[in-house]
Structures are given as structure tokens and as C-alpha cells.
Amino acid sequence: MKKKRQFYLVAEEILPEAMWKTVKVKEMMARGEVQTVNEAVQQVELSRSAFYKYRELVFVQHDIDADRLITLFLILEHRSGTLSTVLNSIANFGGNIITINQGVPMGEIAHITATIGIAQMNISVDDLLTQLLQFPGVRKAEVVGYS
Known part of the structure; x- marks a missing residue:
């Protein structure tokens, strides 16, 4: 054994x-x-x-914050450029998009769930949400999970 x-x-x-x-x-x-x-x-x-x-016996213990993730739920108006603006904004603030899922838009509304690495962000999560809600076409932005 x-x-x-x-x-x-x-x-x-x-x-x-x-x-x-x-x-x-x-x-x-x-x-x-x-x-x-x-x-x-x-x-x-x-x-x-x-x-x-x-090589198979030594590893680096990365900083605990290196893997901090949040899951965002977004409701966006289904129009050209809205999702792109949101994603670019997250990237510009230092967030790393890990996953993104978009349902089929219904009634001109799109539901998005995105997992974002936040260890390198240069603003707080609350400030990120405030910024996202200021963009035209963003109807809702909330954190639904942390890890």
C-alpha cells in the first residue's frame, strides 16, 4: 500500500x-x-x-489573497456594447474574468453570471458595483458569492 x-x-x-x-x-x-x-x-x-x-516535491504556497474570487450577477439591457463595456471596466480595475455565463436574452434583458478574480483589483468590490451601475444598460449588479 x-x-x-x-x-x-x-x-x-x-x-x-x-x-x-x-x-x-x-x-x-x-x-x-x-x-x-x-x-x-x-x-x-x-x-x-x-x-x-x-521538482515534484517542492511547491510555492501562494499568498492567500491570490485566489480570492467573487461571483457577480448582472442584469443588462440587450444592446450592442453593454456587456463589453462592463467586462472592460472590470479588467481596467484589475479584475480578472474567470468565467462568464449569459442566458438567452428575454424581453431585451440579459442575465449574466461572472466569476471574477479580485486579488489585483485597485478598487473595493462595493466601489466596483457602484461603477458598474452607472453604465447605460446596467440594470442590476450584485455579488452573489465569495470564495
Whole structure:
């Protein structure tokens, strides 16, 4: 029977240098800064064997706020550009649109549900709602979920 893997959260300064550099290589690869493992390990001065030894064993504990999400419910008038204006506004405030669902418009009204990453937003959620409600064609904007 395979033993269940146990994880520990430790401060960066107590990690051996090879583990710390392995994390850096993984981050460089994820961001597309390098094309190959060889290129990445050379830049951080880590052996390939050390990288392959630790790559499946060390991970970064991201900031807890990095994954903060809200779910918005919007009622919009069904006219050209309204949804686009709302989405561009959210993006301009630093929100990241994760999902968006729109029902078939009925009676010139469209119902939208959108999940938005808010960790990088430069305004509060309340201020975002206030701004959205000021756009022509936005009849309702409310938060229906947090995670």
C-alpha cells in the first residue's frame, strides 16, 4: 500500500539552496520566460539532476489573497456594447474574468453570471458595483458569492 504523502509549510530561508532554485526554475517555466529546463537551470545555476530530484516535491504556497474570487450577477439591457463595456471596466480595475455565463436574452434583458478574480483589483468590490451601475444598460449588479 502506498504511503500518503505528508506536506509541511516551511519558511524559504531554511530551504536548501537546490530546493529554492528548483522553485525558481518552475516559476520561470510557468511564466514562459524560458523554453527549456536546460535554459532555466543554467540561469539559476542549478544542476539538471537536482531540478529533477526536487521538482515534484517542492511547491510555492501562494499568498492567500491570490485566489480570492467573487461571483457577480448582472442584469443588462440587450444592446450592442453593454456587456463589453462592463467586462472592460472590470479588467481596467484589475479584475480578472474567470468565467462568464449569459442566458438567452428575454424581453431585451440579459442575465449574466461572472466569476471574477479580485486579488489585483485597485478598487473595493462595493466601489466596483457602484461603477458598474452607472453604465447605460446596467440594470442590476450584485455579488452573489465569495470564495
